[in-house]
Amino acid sequence: MTMESATDAAPLRTQTVAVKSSFYLAMRILEPARRDAMYAIYAFCRAVDDIADDEGDRAQRREALDQWRYDLDELYAGRIRPRSAFLAGPVRRFGLDRADFEAIIDGMAMDVEEDICAPDWEKLELYCDRVASAVGRLSVRAFGLVDDGAKELPTAPKLLAYHLGRALQLTNILRDLDEDAARGRLYLPREALEEAGVSNHAPHAVLANPALDQVCAPVMSRAREHFEQADLVMAGLSKNAVKAPYLMAAGYRSILDGLTARGFAPPRAPVRMSRRKLVGALLRHAFL
Template sequence: MTALASQPASQAETTTETPALPAAGSSFYTAMRLLPAEQRDAMYAVYAFCRAVDDVADDGGAREVRAAELDRWRADIDALYAGRPVPRTQPLVGPVRQFGLKREDFQAVIDGMAMDAEADIVAPDSATLDLYCDRVASAVGRLSVRIFGLPEEPGIRLAHHLGRALQLTNILRDIDEDAGRGRLYLPAEPLAAIGLSHPTPESALAHPRLAEVCARLLDEAQGHYDASWAIMNRESRRATKAPRIMGAAYHLILVGLRRRGWAAPRSRVKPGKLALIGVLLRQAIV
């Protein structure tokens, strides 16, 4: 699941021809509402694409059906860049042209969803997990930073680090939900270090040393947040307004997870409204 797609969709979402809108209470919605109209509309079109392919990977039916639909999305993206957009990619025509969005980044997102669709991911090695994070999160970041107007080199580095920070936060927040789907995104190496060489989602979540594995991933995520802030602090606040809000809002989740701990039963961590308002006031001022 991408960091964008993890934001709830509006109940008004009904067609693929009209970009899906995030729920009004989400941090993504708040961040995007502060953008100029052309950037906001472009981000909504990218969000709609991410929602659509994420829904295929998670709820698209039998595996062969999901694979076929993701292949259709690949073909539709290729057709978009060949000048033959179909109705569901029509909202991307303007953003691709105006902001120079790259075909390979859209295709990377689809490839990431295919990793979920082809088989339930269970304890991937660290390299595979990093590839997954690059595809489903940092590739979305690469699309986004071009829309935000960041320079190429720092923009790509920001997409690398912030995408991984957000995705690792998602993974840690959603371990119980993912286990219910038969998935376990915690990496194999730290699980093996606590004696789980062939873990299942159930055995990992019930293990008395689960906190050690999660603490390692928390620290990795924190490192990516730190790198992201270092990049954003050197760039225009106007161009980094939206990623600042998203990063700060997600970091509240990471802090909440560290404070809550990993003993079962685990309550879902969700930042309070006052904390989110504080993020908005600190980060939205240009």
């Protein structure tokens, strides 16, 4: 199979995966080729994330990620393997950078190598760049913020990927504390724990600590700063090209607002994206 003959059916298969995403509405409003590219990017992320979150043997999970690296080797050499065929069209049409796919795998490998627990800010930054901002760097090409075929990302799209990726990932970390703890993981930064006087960094011990709100505060603050910076970048870009990231930001900011209102003391009721705020953002964007 070559780049030119890769699958016509791929968009349908990837949409089935993407419909489960919190970002489905934001992807759905894109024009067809860009929408299908976003479905493909999400499907890739879902596939490697499922490997990282599997509770099986670490060596087998590492091997599974390495198989995706091999598939990328083949894909970018023009030899399309069936499993990765859904990426061929978007890679060719929008010049998606292999290094960003590799970075995403590297981020998932961090979870495979160990159950991350209380990383320092530097390690957390690296993790966020790999699992979130790298996705953003692929996405800004699909959104239409980069000339098709351009090798380098212009400054503004690169900054949008940097800030919005981190804002979304930090929000995820705060939202998913209990789910991550069940896997033995804790992504809250070590410095925040120490500043709050929390000495036991075991995930469930941290989540039961009365100082948890204090631990989460700098993470929430940093997430808001990234949302604000992303807003500033989007304000200077084409309104049509930022309609998807605009909705992504609005939806996830509503989660962050919900977490702020709820706090982190147990029991922690789940916080979900506000449909009202998401629809309101969609309507506001339609009249910009």
